[in-house]
Amino acid sequence: xxxxxxxxxxxxxxxxxxxxxxxxxxxxxxxxxxxxxxxxxxxxxxxxxxxxxxxxxxxxxxxxxxxxxxxxxxxxxxxxxxxxxxxxxxxxxxxxxxxxxxxxxxxxxxxxxxxxxxxxxxxxxxxxxxxxxxxxxxxxxxxxxxxxxxxxxxxxxxxxxxxxxxxxxxxxxxxxxxxxxxxxxxxxxxxxxxxxxxxxxxxxxxxxxxx
Numbered sequence: 001x002x003x004x005x006x007x008x009x010x011x012x013x014x015x016x017x018x019x020x021x022x023x024x025x026x027x028x029x030x031x032x033x034x035x036x037x038x039x040x041x042x043x044x045x046x047x048x049x050x051x052x053x054x055x056x057x058x059x060x061x062x063x064x065x066x067x068x069x070x071x072x073x074x075x076x077x078x079x080x081x082x083x084x085x086x087x088x089x090x091x092x093x094x095x096x097x098x099x100x101x102x103x104x105x106x107x108x109x110x111x112x113x114x115x116x117x118x119x120x121x122x123x124x125x126x127x128x129x130x131x132x133x134x135x136x137x138x139x140x141x142x143x144x145x146x147x148x149x150x151x152x153x154x155x156x157x158x159x160x161x162x163x164x165x166x167x168x169x170x171x172x173x174x175x176x177x178x179x180x181x182x183x184x185x186x187x188x189x190x191x192x193x194x195x196x197x198x199x200x201x202x203x204x205x206x207x208x209x210x211x
Contacts, residue, residue, distance in 0.1 A: 006117070006172045008090040009033060014082065014106060015095035016040075016047035019123050019149060023093045025054040026152040028072040029064055030180055035077045037085035044078045051076060054152055082106070083113040090115075091176065093145065095123040103127060104135045111136035119173055121145040129162030130190040140166035143173050160187040 011027045013020045016038035027034045028051070036051075038044050055069035064072065079085050086092050092114065096106050103122060110120055120142045122129060133139035143165050148154035157177050161170050170186065177184045 006090070006119075006176070008176055010035070010089050010091075012037065012086045012089035012092045013095065014038075014085065014092060014110065015097075015123075016043045016078075017095060019147065019151065020093075020095035021047040021050045022054070022150040022152055023095060023123070023147070024076060025051050025058075025150070026180065027093075028075045029055060029058055029068075029152060031072075031075070033075050033077075035079060035085045035089070037079050037082055039080055039082075041080060044080070048076070048078055054150070058152065082109055086110050086114050086118075088115075089118055091119045091121065093121050093123060098124060098126055100127055100131060103132050107132050107142065108135045111138055111142075116141075119143065119169060119176075121173065123147060128190060129160060129165065131162075133162045133164055139164035141169050143169050145173060145177065155181060155183045156185065157182045158185050158187050161189045163190045165189070 009032065011032045011034050013024045013034060013036045016036055020036065024034050024036045036044065036047060052073055055072050058064045059066065059069040092110055094106055096102055107120060116138065118141065122132060122144050123146055124144055125146050129142055129144045133142035136142055142162060144160035146158040146160065148156040159170065159173055159177065174184050174186065
């Protein structure tokens, strides 16, 4: 399959909880401009403090170049405005509550606000993208990218397409995650945690080595 090379410069992280802030840490540390969004101001304040600590930890442990933590931190913007957060994004990573109605509403808004080329990924570990993507106008670009926590340390990610996710989106997502140093496991289309195959021991062992 011939897939056009996708250039990703701007990343939006929707949801500023533990997973969302972990993703923001990873993306900023890898050199991307990141916009972190949450509806709660306090959540953003907590997240930005956590991200600074995460980046300082990565620099201290040698995962970032010396003095790179501050440069990475400066690449992050925060906002409560969802449209503003995603309108220039090439890749969106959603990490809001594990409730179908919440995720569907968020995906509907993201889909309406983003450029057609953007990939819309969910961090969900339990919900099916096949259900979530039905509310969007462009379901082919919607996909699950479920990390092992914390995303900035644990290389393993599961990539799970929905029934309407395009093969191009799967391949572009796989390439992007690989470029971040991730160990990518492609799971069955439309699956959830209950019906996915268990990961092999070798993959799990690799996932516990920072990379």
